[in-house]
Amino acid sequence: MTALLEMRAITKTFPGVKALDGVNLTVRKGEIHALVGENGAGKSTLMKVLSGVYPAGSYDGEIHYDGALAEFRDIADSEKRGIIIIHQELALVPLLSIAENLFLGNECAQNGVIHWPETFRKTESLLRKVGLREAPTTLVDKLGVGKQQLVEIAKALSKEVRLLILDEPTAALSESDSQALLDLLLELKDQGVTSIIISHKLNEVRRVADTVTVIRDGAAVSTMDARSQPITEDAIVRDMVGRDMAHRYPERTRRAGEMLLEVEDWSVWHPEHVDRQVIRSARFNVRAGEVVGIAGLMGSGRTELAMSLFGQSYGKNISGRVRINGKEVDVSRVDRAIDAGLAYVTEDRKSLGLILEEPIRRNITLANLEGVSAGGVLNENEETEVSERYRRAMNIRTPSVFQKVMNLSGGNQQKVVLSKWLFAEPDILILDEPTRGIDVGAKFEIYGIINDLSSQGKGVLMISSEMPELLGMCDRIYVMNEGALVGELTAEDASQERIMSLIVTE
Amino acid sequence: MAIAEPTATETKGVGEYLLAHMREYGLLFALIAIMVFFQIVTGGTLLRPVNITNLLLQNSYIIIMALGMLIVIVSGNIDLSVGSVMGFIGALAAVMIVEMDVPYLAAIAICLVVGGVIGAAQGYWVAYWKIPSFIVTLAGMLVFRGLSLWLLEGQSVGPFPREFQTIANGFVPDIFPASIGQALAPVFDARQVNVLALGTGIVAAAAVIWSGMRKRARNRAYGIVDEPRGFFIARNAIIGAALIFIMFKLSTFRGMPNVLITMGVLTIIYAFLTERTVLGRRIYALGGNQKAAKLSGIKTERLTFLAFVNMGILAAAAGLVFAARLNTATPKAGFALELDVIAAVFIGGASMSGGVGKIVGAVVGAFLMGLLNNGMSIMGIGIDYQQMIKGLVLLAAVIFDVYNKSKQG
Ligand SMILES: Nc1ncnc2c1ncn2[C@@H]1O[C@H](COP(=O)(O)OP(=O)(O)OP(=O)(O)O)[C@@H](O)[C@H]1O
Numbered sequence: 001m002t003a004l005l006e007m008r009a010i011t012k013t014f015p016g017v018k019a020l021d022g023v024n025l026t027v028r029k030g031e032i033h034a035l036v037g038e039n040g041a042g043k044s045t046l047m048k049v050l051s052g053v054y055p056a057g058s059y060d061g062e063i064h065y066d067g068a069l070a071e072f073r074d075i076a077d078s079e080k081r082g083i084i085i086i087h088q089e090l091a092l093v094p095l096l097s098i099a100e101n102l103f104l105g106n107e108c109a110q111n112g113v114i115h116w117p118e119t120f121r122k123t124e125s126l127l128r129k130v131g132l133r134e135a136p137t138t139l140v141d142k143l144g145v146g147k148q149q150l151v152e153i154a155k156a157l158s159k160e161v162r163l164l165i166l167d168e169p170t171a172a173l174s175e176s177d178s179q180a181l182l183d184l185l186l187e188l189k190d191q192g193v194t195s196i197i198i199s200h201k202l203n204e205v206r207r208v209a210d211t212v213t214v215i216r217d218g219a220a221v222s223t224m225d226a227r228s229q230p231i232t233e234d235a236i237v238r239d240m241v242g243r244d245m246a247h248r249y250p251e252r253t254r255r256a257g258e259m260l261l262e263v264e265d266w267s268v269w270h271p272e273h274v275d276r277q278v279i280r281s282a283r284f285n286v287r288a289g290e291v292v293g294i295a296g297l298m299g300s301g302r303t304e305l306a307m308s309l310f311g312q313s314y315g316k317n318i319s320g321r322v323r324i325n326g327k328e329v330d331v332s333r334v335d336r337a338i339d340a341g342l343a344y345v346t347e348d349r350k351s352l353g354l355i356l357e358e359p360i361r362r363n364i365t366l367a368n369l370e371g372v373s374a375g376g377v378l379n380e381n382e383e384t385e386v387s388e389r390y391r392r393a394m395n396i397r398t399p400s401v402f403q404k405v406m407n408l409s410g411g412n413q414q415k416v417v418l419s420k421w422l423f424a425e426p427d428i429l430i431l432d433e434p435t436r437g438i439d440v441g442a443k444f445e446i447y448g449i450i451n452d453l454s455s456q457g458k459g460v461l462m463i464s465s466e467m468p469e470l471l472g473m474c475d476r477i478y479v480m481n482e483g484a485l486v487g488e489l490t491a492e493d494a495s496q497e498r499i500m501s502l503i504v505t506e
Numbered sequence: 507m508a509i510a511e512p513t514a515t516e517t518k519g520v521g522e523y524l525l526a527h528m529r530e531y532g533l534l535f536a537l538i539a540i541m542v543f544f545q546i547v548t549g550g551t552l553l554r555p556v557n558i559t560n561l562l563l564q565n566s567y568i569i570i571m572a573l574g575m576l577i578v579i580v581s582g583n584i585d586l587s588v589g590s591v592m593g594f595i596g597a598l599a600a601v602m603i604v605e606m607d608v609p610y611l612a613a614i615a616i617c618l619v620v621g622g623v624i625g626a627a628q629g630y631w632v633a634y635w636k637i638p639s640f641i642v643t644l645a646g647m648l649v650f651r652g653l654s655l656w657l658l659e660g661q662s663v664g665p666f667p668r669e670f671q672t673i674a675n676g677f678v679p680d681i682f683p684a685s686i687g688q689a690l691a692p693v694f695d696a697r698q699v700n701v702l703a704l705g706t707g708i709v710a711a712a713a714v715i716w717s718g719m720r721k722r723a724r725n726r727a728y729g730i731v732d733e734p735r736g737f738f739i740a741r742n743a744i745i746g747a748a749l750i751f752i753m754f755k756l757s758t759f760r761g762m763p764n765v766l767i768t769m770g771v772l773t774i775i776y777a778f779l780t781e782r783t784v785l786g787r788r789i790y791a792l793g794g795n796q797k798a799a800k801l802s803g804i805k806t807e808r809l810t811f812l813a814f815v816n817m818g819i820l821a822a823a824a825g826l827v828f829a830a831r832l833n834t835a836t837p838k839a840g841f842a843l844e845l846d847v848i849a850a851v852f853i854g855g856a857s858m859s860g861g862v863g864k865i866v867g868a869v870v871g872a873f874l875m876g877l878l879n880n881g882m883s884i885m886g887i888g889i890d891y892q893q894m895i896k897g898l899v900l901l902a903a904v905i906f907d908v909y910n911k912s913k914q915g
């Protein structure tokens with residue numbers, strides 16, 4: 001097979017950071033090519049160079065596409081040649097409908113007048129293709145991140161696509177949605193579409209990729225071809241982190257202590273459709289030193305449960321009781337919930353977790369400004385020290401804590417959100433998809449931090465769509481389905497099958 | 507990814523630093539350029555002591571309101587009512603003091619409280635009902651314009667008692683013996699020298715340079731890529747020299763105007779509040795990402811509310827200064843002034859979407875506008891051209907911002 005794309009000696013520098021350092025990448029026609037690497041290795045940057053986000057001239061090196069030198073001036077330019085990129089950070093217009101988003105800039109129109117029936121018909125067929133059951137008129141705002149991802153993919157399919165670039169497409173997707181997406185990719189491959197997929201989920205990479213290129217510190221360190229020999233996850237990991245990783249989860253000594261958090265009869269109604277009950281009399285607890293998981297499908301109400309607990313940040317007509325250390329506490333406002341010892345690490349870091357325009361330093365201290373101030377006056381030296389400490393502890397890849405969070409790679413942004421809540425020193429940490437978009441090495445580090453917290457007698461409640469992660473980390477797992485906790489499993493009893501069967505039988 | 511060592515500060519740092527701080531230097535440079543230009547074309551009138559004094563008096567109320575407006579804009583809102591509120595408070599003061607014989611100190615206190623209440627009334631809808639500030643304050647603008655007309659019954663009311671006038675037109679008396687001033691006068695070839703004013707200028711310049719050096723030392727200690735030495739020295743030398751120069755000029759006239767003290771003190775307080783306190787930090791967070799701020803435990807509604815209360819109080823203060831300066835309250839006072847205030851804040855580098863902007867920037871922005879007004883008036887340029895030029899300056903400043911941002915990637 002011939003090469004569709006050849007990127008030669010690509011080098012890209014940002015102020016203070018050399019993101020890419022002479023990367024070579026060859027993508028064959030009709031293959032699925034996976035790019036893997038640690039957070040901040042330069043994967044997204046490489047794809048932005050390719051798709052014209054960073055125009056020709058702003059980087060060094062050459063791109064050969066379809067046998068000719070390509071110098072894209074912008075995204076529109078590369079799209080014309082059939083290169084379509086779906087970014088890690090979604091780029092939909094929240095207050096427009098799915099249909100409007102799909103055909104934005106590419107409207108089915110005659111003389112500037114939009115042909116709605118046609119638009120809806122096409123939208124429906126595209127949505128079917130990606131397996132999203134929503135009306136074309138639904139506002140994107142109302143969809144969760146997972147569904148928004150599917151809309152993005154549908155949007156890409158609405159154009160003449162030859163080379164599809166997906167930057168961590170499954171990071172926010174549930175197991176089954178991911179499967180469907182990967183099947184879709186394989187199907188597209190049969191139709192002759194070449195794709196590049198960036199992912200931290202190595203099992204998926206192994207499943208679909210024909211070729212895997214590992215990026216480390218801004219350089220392509222190895223390329224593996226699935227045709228010559230089967231690719232193993234261990235081999236990928238070794239090249240990614242530069243050493244062997246025997247275990248994916250750190251050793252954990254279990255010691256559940258006193259009862260820490262008890263939630264009873266927790267019911268929450270939808271903020272707009274006020275007669276729809278989103279959480280149905282949930283009842284659960286977390287002991288000191290315990291790591292408790294909540295498993296469930298996307299949309300089962302896990303995030304809603306967590307956010308309603310955390311200062312009623314979600315929902316209306318919330319009822320129920322929360323006890324911490326045996327005492328009933330008021331969690332009706334975020335500041336009160338924080339005072340009561342709760343912290344919530346959001347699954348949606350970009351819109352709910354970070355102030356992108358501000359530096360790392362200011363983001364880390366935001367939930368605990370008291371910790372770096374005296375009498376309401378900030379001590380900026382202390383703030384710098386604190387955030388430096390977290391930068392090192394969490395291994396956030398950046399030249400300094402004065403860097404804007406906007407300029408960090410996705411995984412490093414996630415570490416900033418985590419740092420922020422660790423610095424708030426909660427007794428109970430609610431983690432919502434804490435390792436989304438995080439590389440294997442950093443995951444291990446984060447699991448280590450979770451273990452440290454629990455050994456200090458803190459309670460951790462972990463929501464995750466990655467079942468292996470729940471099984472590997474948790475002492476107990478609650479299973480959630482359609483707003484109700486439908487089962488509880490101890491670590492010994494829990495398995496992927498048992499969790500699924502609890503969900504299905506309900 | 508390879509991390510470039512931040513030790514290369516001096517060499518390659520220069521271009522990079524300049525790019526990152528283009529905005530601040532641009533503003534300072536523009537201010538100087540405009541000053542030099544008018545100084546030349548007005549044949550030296552611009553920087554005559556009496557004109558500098560005038561410049562300060564003319565712009566004092568804009569600057570006072572720009573302080574509050576910056577906070578409102580940083581929090582992600584806007585206040586279109588300040589011009590009307592300012593006029594209304596002036597009218598209220600006039601009616602109380604001139605017509606009802608209320609003691610002037612009591613009247614001032616009442617006016618400030620009323621300003622705060624007006625701010626609260628508008629802020630309430632914005633903060634707790636999530637009604638866009640543009641709409642709430644647009645309504646406020648009409649309401650308070652109407653209220654001042656009603657209060658004054660369409661007439662001008664004045665004059666004010668002397669004590670009230672000194673708010674705006676008074677000068678700080680020299681606390682040093684007159685003999686020192688007289689002894690200094692021949693040295694500078696001036697008729698008189700107000701030692702207090704000159705001394706304050708020197709102290710202020712020293713303070714600016716000292717705090718700059720302290721900050722620089724601190725940045726060094728943390729290995730932060732900071733301003734190249736040459737820039738640092740040049741910038742501080744210019745600011746220090748300008749402070750001393752202006753205060754010297756003032757000292758050869760009537761000394762420091764009272765409003766200069768008011769403005770200076772307020773600027774320092776608000777700069778401290780926004781940059782160094784927890785409260786200030788939270789306002790920036792609120793404007794930067796309201797949802798994330800809220801989920802971090804920040805009481806976003808209350809903060810928005812307070813930003814408007816503060817704006818109301820400052821608009822009231824500006825109204826008092828304005829009325830005292832004109833020595834009368836007229837129904838037209840403050841008309842369209844909100845636009846000058848908002849323009850000053852944007853010229854000073856604030857962002858329309860919130861979360862970005864500095865107090866010092868807003869003050870410099872206001873001075874820049876004031877300088878343009880004053881210079882063009884001295885040159886006898888018609889109000890028509892003045893408006894056009896000011897509009898273009900605002901546009902240029904914002905384009906410069908946007909361009910800069912895209913350049914930084
Ligand atoms: N606009 C920018 N300004 C400064 N540095 C940047 C910018 N964009 C990216 N970087 C830096 O370049 C490096 C590579 O970033 P990139 O987003 O390509 O990483 P990635 O491999 O996609 O990581 P992740 O898996 O976390 O998404 C990071 O260190 C990042 O901080």
Ligand SMILES: [Mg+2]
Pocket residue numbers: 043044045088167409410411
């Ligand atoms: Mg990335």
